Amino acid sequence: MHNTINRTKAPASKLVEFIKSIEPRQIRLSSGLPVYLIDEGQQEVLRIELVFKAGNYYQQEKQVARATNSLLTSGTGSHTAEEISEHFDFYGAYLETNNGKDNSYTGLYTLNKHLENTLPMLAEIISDPVFPEDELNIYRSTRKQHLSVNLQKVKYLARVCFQEQVFGKDHPYGMRLQDFHFDALTRAKLVEHHRNHYLSGECFLVVSGKIPPGFENLLERHFGSFKSNTSGNAEKKLPCQDPDPAPEQTQFIEKKGAMQSALRIGKPVINRLHPDYPSLFVLNTVLGGYFGSRLMTNIREDKGFTYGIGSMLTSMQHSGLFIIASEVGNDVLKASIDEIFKEIRRLREQAIGMEELELVKNYLMGSLMRSMDGSFALAERLRSALEFGQDMSYYKEYAATIRDITPEKLQSLANTYLNEESLLITVAGKAKL
Amino acid sequence: MKELPLQPQKTTFCNLMISFHRFQLSNGLKVIVHQDYTTPIVALNVLYNVGARDEKPEKTGFAHLFEHLMFGGSKNIPRYDEPLERVGGENNAFTSNDVTSYYITIPEPNLETAFWLESDRMLDLAFSKKSLEVQRNVVMEEFRQTHLNQPFGDAWLLLRPLAYHVHPYRWSTIGADINHIAHATMDDVKDFYSRFYNPNNAILCVAGPVEVQKIKDLSEKWFGDIPPGPPNNRQLPPEPAQTAARTMHVERDVPCNAIYKAWHIPDRLSQRYYTADLISDVLSAGESSRLYVELVKKRQLFSDISAYITGNLDPGLLVISGKLMNGTSMEIAENAIQEAIEKLQEEPVNGRELQKVKNRIESMLVFTEIKVLEKALNLSMYELLGDADMINHEISKYSEVDAEEISNFAREFLIPGNCSSLYYQMKSK
Numbered sequence: 001m002h003n004t005i006n007r008t009k010a011p012a013s014k015l016v017e018f019i020k021s022i023e024p025r026q027i028r029l030s031s032g033l034p035v036y037l038i039d040e041g042q043q044e045v046l047r048i049e050l051v052f053k054a055g056n057y058y059q060q061e062k063q064v065a066r067a068t069n070s071l072l073t074s075g076t077g078s079h080t081a082e083e084i085s086e087h088f089d090f091y092g093a094y095l096e097t098n099n100g101k102d103n104s105y106t107g108l109y110t111l112n113k114h115l116e117n118t119l120p121m122l123a124e125i126i127s128d129p130v131f132p133e134d135e136l137n138i139y140r141s142t143r144k145q146h147l148s149v150n151l152q153k154v155k156y157l158a159r160v161c162f163q164e165q166v167f168g169k170d171h172p173y174g175m176r177l178q179d180f181h182f183d184a185l186t187r188a189k190l191v192e193h194h195r196n197h198y199l200s201g202e203c204f205l206v207v208s209g210k211i212p213p214g215f216e217n218l219l220e221r222h223f224g225s226f227k228s229n230t231s232g233n234a235e236k237k238l239p240c241q242d243p244d245p246a247p248e249q250t251q252f253i254e255k256k257g258a259m260q261s262a263l264r265i266g267k268p269v270i271n272r273l274h275p276d277y278p279s280l281f282v283l284n285t286v287l288g289g290y291f292g293s294r295l296m297t298n299i300r301e302d303k304g305f306t307y308g309i310g311s312m313l314t315s316m317q318h319s320g321l322f323i324i325a326s327e328v329g330n331d332v333l334k335a336s337i338d339e340i341f342k343e344i345r346r347l348r349e350q351a352i353g354m355e356e357l358e359l360v361k362n363y364l365m366g367s368l369m370r371s372m373d374g375s376f377a378l379a380e381r382l383r384s385a386l387e388f389g390q391d392m393s394y395y396k397e398y399a400a401t402i403r404d405i406t407p408e409k410l411q412s413l414a415n416t417y418l419n420e421e422s423l424l425i426t427v428a429g430k431a432k433l
Numbered sequence: 434m435k436e437l438p439l440q441p442q443k444t445t446f447c448n449l450m451i452s453f454h455r456f457q458l459s460n461g462l463k464v465i466v467h468q469d470y471t472t473p474i475v476a477l478n479v480l481y482n483v484g485a486r487d488e489k490p491e492k493t494g495f496a497h498l499f500e501h502l503m504f505g506g507s508k509n510i511p512r513y514d515e516p517l518e519r520v521g522g523e524n525n526a527f528t529s530n531d532v533t534s535y536y537i538t539i540p541e542p543n544l545e546t547a548f549w550l551e552s553d554r555m556l557d558l559a560f561s562k563k564s565l566e567v568q569r570n571v572v573m574e575e576f577r578q579t580h581l582n583q584p585f586g587d588a589w590l591l592l593r594p595l596a597y598h599v600h601p602y603r604w605s606t607i608g609a610d611i612n613h614i615a616h617a618t619m620d621d622v623k624d625f626y627s628r629f630y631n632p633n634n635a636i637l638c639v640a641g642p643v644e645v646q647k648i649k650d651l652s653e654k655w656f657g658d659i660p661p662g663p664p665n666n667r668q669l670p671p672e673p674a675q676t677a678a679r680t681m682h683v684e685r686d687v688p689c690n691a692i693y694k695a696w697h698i699p700d701r702l703s704q705r706y707y708t709a710d711l712i713s714d715v716l717s718a719g720e721s722s723r724l725y726v727e728l729v730k731k732r733q734l735f736s737d738i739s740a741y742i743t744g745n746l747d748p749g750l751l752v753i754s755g756k757l758m759n760g761t762s763m764e765i766a767e768n769a770i771q772e773a774i775e776k777l778q779e780e781p782v783n784g785r786e787l788q789k790v791k792n793r794i795e796s797m798l799v800f801t802e803i804k805v806l807e808k809a810l811n812l813s814m815y816e817l818l819g820d821a822d823m824i825n826h827e828i829s830k831y832s833e834v835d836a837e838e839i840s841n842f843a844r845e846f847l848i849p850g851n852c853s854s855l856y857y858q859m860k861s862k
Contacts, residue, residue, distance in 0.1 A: 005654060005655070007509035007510070007553055008509045008510070010516050010519075010520075010546060010549060011545035011546055012545070013519075013542070013543045013546055014520075014542040014543060016520070016521035016542075019473055041471070042471055042802075043799055043803055044447065045799055045800060073720070081720070082720075082726055085719055085720035086789070088719070089718070089720070089722075089789055090785065090788070090789040091792060091796075092793045092794075092797070093796070094796075109800065111447065111796055111799060113447070141733070141736070142736040145689055145736040145756065145758060145759065146736065146737075148688035149584050149688055149689065149756070152583075152584040152688060153583060153584065257686065258582060259577045259581055259582040260577050260578060290523075291514050291518070292514045292518050300567075300571055303567070303570075304566070304567040304568070304569070304571050305574070306571070307572075307579075327574075327578050328574070329574060359515065359518055360518075362519055362520060363518040363523075365521055366520070366521025366523065367523065369473060369521065369540055370474060373472050373473065374471075374803055374804065376803065
């Protein structure tokens with residue numbers, strides 16, 4: 001069967017098509033709490049995630065949102081921190097807590113056979129945390145030590161200083177931390193944040209996996225008294241202005257002895273609520289959103305200046321960011337920045353060739369398919385949509401945008417959103433160019 | 434203290450079963466096919482039986498540098514990534530001390546493109562001079578980014594040669610010295626390729642919504658005519674048993690002190706490997722683990738502490754490493770770790786605690802069954818160990834370990850004479 005094959009020619013391939021995913025089922029518990037169920041999968045496992053409008057945007061002071069989220073497991077009216085973690089560990093369950101710029105997340109991964117034991121404890125840590133003083137003390141000192149280690153990393157410095165450069169240091173999205181933020185934490189502040197944003201804030205639940213019979217009753221039993229207040233109780237408290245209209249264009253954070261400099265270049269842009277967002281996402285992919293992107297091809301694969309470079313769009317409820325990030329050798333810092341700006345100018349001045357655009361379209365369609373593969377992945381897509389008041393049809397529209405987008409549209413977007421003069425630069429490592 | 438909810442007296446483990454088909458081409462390539470029709474994506478993994486342990490002591494970091502060169506174009510295909518991205522695929526690779534794996538996820542209708550790309554770079558590489566020059570730089574930047582320009586980033590570069598004097602695990606995958614990478618030549622590249630990148634030294638695993646016959650046909654069509662290479666008669670010098678405690682002190686510009694302690698443990702195929710893994714979980718898996726509860730929460734000596742095994746195929750290490758809270762002396766920190774070890778040696782682990790770490794393993798195994806990529810990577814690795822079906826018997830190997838074996842293991846292996854300790858200290862001001 002060894003017919004001679006032509007190895008220089010790619011095998012026949014098909015355009016990647018959008019596969020319609022299963023629709024989540026929505027129910028409401030008797031208290032009104034919305035629950036979205038994605039019943040798919042072969043393994044007897046579940047992921048149960050609660051999303052609260054309780055992130056940095058809603059905190060009274062820096063660090064309160066994150067500390068509240070982290071310390072949900074530090075003790076309840078009925079169990080100590082050690083008992084709570086022993087309980088989840090015994091049943092092989094994983095608890096994932098995460099505090100974001102807008103929302104806070106508490107997720108449970110559990111085997112179905114242990115659900116009757118793991119679910120009540122999830123409900124308990126959310127409804128009845130007591131934030132013991134001694135646990136807060138330990139949290140404070142270990143987090144201060146983590147901060148001191150992070151401050152040694154150029155990547156960390158560039159990230160936080162860039163956000164402060166964009167948003168200003170008083171904005172809840174400008175998140176640069178200092179020791180005194182931890183010193184100022186008190187039990188009363190956590191209790192208050194929890195009361196306002198977990199017990200009487202806005203919340204929804206996403207459940208994914210192989211949903212067992214009787215699950216809804218179990219959920220009702222343990223979460224039936226949880227309220228989700230959608231009447232706007234969770235208003236912001238921190239002073240919050242629009243980003244500084246004329247921030248410094250370039251800032252250097254010197255880190256003595258650094259062998260590489262971490263680099264961030266970017267600006268505030270539209271978020272996923274804007275109709276241009278899916279198209280801008282395609283443009284970003286061309287520039288730095290995949291391995292074969294222009295930035296990787298030029299700065300890593302042609303010049304060897306870095307181990308990696310990429311660009312990304314991130315969406316927050318009240319802003320969006322376009323960011324290019326890399327760590328480069330100090331000696332090639334200036335050359336790297338020049339090449340980055342050259343690539344951005346090229347996007348504005350020349351239309352993308354059809355061959356490159358076809359590649360990116362197919363890559364993105366494959367990527368979309370991967371990102372919706374499996375119930376947990378679907379749950380994450382659904383959650384992101386729900387956070388922005390969208391539903392799964394968002395991804396269908398996104399797929400249509402990818403299919404239909406033209407080089408002209410992309411070039412015009414580059415001119416609208418990516419003017420070189422509007423970009424801010426943060427360098428951590430080397431002191432100046 | 435309120436009663437915890439009732440627990441089952443005896444837990445029966447989930448029935449874990451990953452079925453697969455296996456065949457071998459006449460050139461020696463082993464192929465594993467796992468069918469999973471719940472996904473539109475196929476995962477394809479090519480595992481080469483070569484890692485950093487196969488390098489020469491004066492040319493370390495080479496297996497990993499070579500992995501980068503595998504993306505620099507092959508004989509008939511000038512660019513590797515582009516044709517794959519063009520059909521919606523994505524790929525990556527990793528190198529460890531033991532193996533090198535190249536993996537792709539791709540929508541099922543375009544699977545043949547993956548066969549085309551992977552077979553061509555197994556057949557022959559382009560050996561481009563430019564690619565070698567660029568990737569040498571890229572890997573040196575990676576070396577700096579991950580090991581030199583990070584607080585504590587060089588700890589493993591120090592700990593390995595302390596724990597191993599003879600076996601090639603004495604250097605890290607990234608290399609013992611950044612200069613070894615700077616000096617890699619095209620002759621080195623060609624030599625390495627002809628020795629290790631051969632069908633008889635590789636395992637191909639395809640997992641996803643695929644027909645077995647179709648994979649047989651595609652394997653034969655694309656890989657069938659690649660000639661086999663010389664057999665891989667790996668003969669590595671075994672590490673002599675350690676007989677006395679080893680220590681090393683370093684000072685660095687870091688904001689806190691850290692301690693690393695490493696004990697030699699049996700190889701991957703030994704039943705006692707599973708004991709070592711469970712011991713590391715008793716010590717540090719989850720926030721109810723012993724080191725976390727005692728040393729981070731109760732005594733507040735450490736800000737972080739963890740215990741883990743290196744997961745190597747040849748005899749590896751059980752490591753405890755932690756960052757000390759400022760104010761904790763190295764001596765107090767080390768004594769506290771020693772107390773935790775003595776407790777393992779002297780008191781049998783109680784039934785619930787042992788059940789807890791076994792339940793955790795079970796849960797982990799079930800969760801890794803969800804994604805085809807993870808299944809493809811795992812099946813390839815177990816096939817390299819001797820039989821892909823081992824994946825279905827892992828849970829029973831863990832469940833065999835009892836409290837007595839844990840104490841015995843701790844008394845036999847977790848002793849000072851078998852330990853290498855790295856004291857990583859802040860520069861005194």
